Amino acid sequence: MAETINGSGGSLRNGYFTRTRAGVSLLFFVNGLMMGAWAPKIPFFAKALSLSEANLGVMLFVFGMGSLLLMPIAGLQIARFGSSRVVQMAALLFIPTIVGITLVESLWAGTIAIFLFGGLSGAMDVAMNANAVEVERSMRRSIMSSCHAFWSLGGLVGAATGGLLIAVIGPLAHALLVAGVALILLAIARPMILVDRPHPSERRQRARLPLTPLPWLIGMIALFSMIPEGAILDWGALYLGNELSASTAHSGFAFAAFSLAMAAMRFAGDLVRDRLGAVATLRLCTAASFVGLIVAGQAPNVTLALIGFGIAGIGISNMVPIAFSAGGNIPGLAPGIGLSVVTSLGYSGILFAPSVIGFIAEYTSLSAVYTAVSLLNLVVLALSGLARHADRAGAT
Incomplete structure (x- = not known):
């Protein structure tokens, strides 16, 4: 069972530093992989819903709105429950959405699917960055840049293989394969994720965005x-x-x-x-x-x-x-x-x-x-x- 920290950056074993860093890096890779896999699916998504370029632009705007609406909600939940619990839940909900955006056949279904895809991507993004902050505190060294490098690496893998896989096995099989690989990587990462708990003062913070500039x-x-x-x-x-x-x-x-x-x-x-x-x-x-x-x-x-x-x-x-x-x-x-x-x-x-x-x-x-x-x-x-x-x- 993973050790826990109290948010104050208590001293932990050097070996545990390696495990927690590997765990959060895998989370970044999974998120990047999913986003990279989405890029070559966009033309198929547009074709399935008969979207013009203007309508596709509206759909991509819905994607962005989903991210911006769910990111603050994820932040508030992290303050209550800790980043490790929120990132695991967000990832579990996010991964199947790659299949959802592949199966849509109506405009309303497509709107809901892309909103959830963008929103849960953003929620996972906030939570994994928060977990990386906690790992930085426990290690007393910087790791954020390398975490984002793993996101870039995941995006590169997802985008580079997506078009080829879609051409060979089809859009649905590609989505199922990506979701399956992402779930396996999440399962590998799960026991290594730093289990953090908010400070008591953080639990008492009211559920609102900060007024401080x-x-x-x-x-x-x-x-x-x-x-x-x-x-x-x-x-x-x-x-x-x-x-x-x-x-x-x-x-x-x-x-x-x-x-x-x-x-x-x-x-x-x-x-x-x-x-x-x-x-x-x-x-x-x-x-x-x-x-x-x-x-x-x-x-x-x-x-x-x-x-x-x-x-x-x-x-x-x-x-x-x-x-x-x-x-x-x-x-x-x-x-x-x-x-x-x-x-x-x-x-x-x-x-x-x-x-x-x-x-x-x-x-x-x-x-x-x-x-x-x-x-x-x-x-x-x-x-x-x-x-x-x-x-x-x-x-x-």
């Missing part, structure tokens, strides 16, 4: 860090193809360059943060993001744009993990409550900003958009001192 300001760091990520994910290929005359084969390299750099740096990010501290690391990463987006936006050719996107990936890689870690270590606030605010604001950037960017780009250009988006990093730099709360994970 600190979590909202840290959430702004996450928001302005994730908007560029969404801009590159959804518009990078179009930018290379339409404005820099890249071939179809090369147009997908924008996000590839960005994501490979981001994943690699996330595995190294914890070591950098432990050496330099969260504030200095955030400032260096923000500067790299700023430079990379400027280079990409002003690039005269594809090669220089890809270099810019790679530099931006190096920078953005550790900005979000630091913001999440800081949100889970706000003094006097339950980790789940702080994280629900930070994650909700952060993910709103990647979920909704791309649609706004499309509207702006229609009247200007994507080159101008990437150049303008780089300025958001100046806001992050202005708020970077708040990243000091992320260092509480190693100080408690």
